[in-house]
Amino acid sequence: MSVSSEVIIVTGASAGIGKAIIQGLAGCGIRLIMACRNPEKSAAVKAALEKSYPGTDIEVLSLDLASFASIRQFASIMALKKYSINTLINNAGVLPAKFSLTEDGFETALGVNYLGLFLLNELLLPLMRPGSLIINTISCSYRIGRLHQEMFRSKPEARFMRIFNYARSKRAILVYSLELAERLAGRGIRVLAVDPGIVSTKMIEMKRWFDPLTDVLFRPLIKKPAQGADTAVFLSLEAQMPASEYAKLSGLCFKNRKAIRLSAKIRNKKNQKELWDWTTKAIQGH
Numbered sequence: 001m002s003v004s005s006e007v008i009i010v011t012g013a014s015a016g017i018g019k020a021i022i023q024g025l026a027g028c029g030i031r032l033i034m035a036c037r038n039p040e041k042s043a044a045v046k047a048a049l050e051k052s053y054p055g056t057d058i059e060v061l062s063l064d065l066a067s068f069a070s071i072r073q074f075a076s077i078m079a080l081k082k083y084s085i086n087t088l089i090n091n092a093g094v095l096p097a098k099f100s101l102t103e104d105g106f107e108t109a110l111g112v113n114y115l116g117l118f119l120l121n122e123l124l125l126p127l128m129r130p131g132s133l134i135i136n137t138i139s140c141s142y143r144i145g146r147l148h149q150e151m152f153r154s155k156p157e158a159r160f161m162r163i164f165n166y167a168r169s170k171r172a173i174l175v176y177s178l179e180l181a182e183r184l185a186g187r188g189i190r191v192l193a194v195d196p197g198i199v200s201t202k203m204i205e206m207k208r209w210f211d212p213l214t215d216v217l218f219r220p221l222i223k224k225p226a227q228g229a230d231t232a233v234f235l236s237l238e239a240q241m242p243a244s245e246y247a248k249l250s251g252l253c254f255k256n257r258k259a260i261r262l263s264a265k266i267r268n269k270k271n272q273k274e275l276w277d278w279t280t281k282a283i284q285g286h
Contacts, residue, residue, distance in 0.1 A: 132188075
C-alpha cells in the first residue's frame, strides 16, 4: 500500500474504458482514486482489482458530474485528505438518448461531459503541483460538433439530436484543453486530450431495434475497452518517468499513443478564449 499522499484520479472508473484504465494502472505504486457516480458498483470493481492485483492501493469516492454540488463535495474531500494529485484522468461521460437536464439546469451531455469536467479541474487545481498531469477524454465525433454561446441555454422545445449534442460536448473539451494547457504552462501543470477511438462499451447502445444486429456486425470490428484505455494509461505511466519524451508534453491531443494534427479552427486562440469566457459565465451563480 502506498504511504505517499500522491494520487491518480480516474472519473467514471466503474465500467468500460474507466475500469480498463484502473486495471492498466494497478500496481503503479500510486494510490488510485475511483471517482464514480455509483459507489456500490465501484466497490465491487475495487474488490475484484485488489484480488487480481495484490498490493494495489485503491479508494472509491462518490462523484456525480451532473451535480455541481457533488463536484464541490468531492473536491472538498480531496482537500481534507490533503492529497497531492499526480494525474487526473477525466474519463466519465454520457450519451443521453433523450433530452434531459442536469441538476443545475444544463443539457445533460454538455453539463456532464464538459461543464462538470471544467468545474472539477478548476476545483482540484490547488491540489496539483509542477509535473501534475490532466488528461481529458474526447471523441472523434468532435469534428461534427458546433460551439456557440446559446448551447449553455437549455431549450427543451428544440430538436434533440443525441450524436450532435455529444459531439459538441467533446469538441468543447478539446478546445478547452488547449486553452487550459496554455494557462497552466507557467505552473508546470500539463494538459493533454486523448481520443480513445470507437470502443465497445454500453455508451454506444442506441436503444433501437437494430442494436442486436450492431452487436453481431459492428462490435467485433471496434476496440475493446482495454484498447480504448491504452493511450491514457500509457501517458499516465510515462508521466512518472522524468527522462521520457512524453513527461513534459502539454497542449496536445493523442490517439493510439501518437499526437494527432488538429485543425487551425480548433487551435484558434480567439475561439479558445471565447469558449472559456462563455463557460465561466455559465457556471457563475450555480
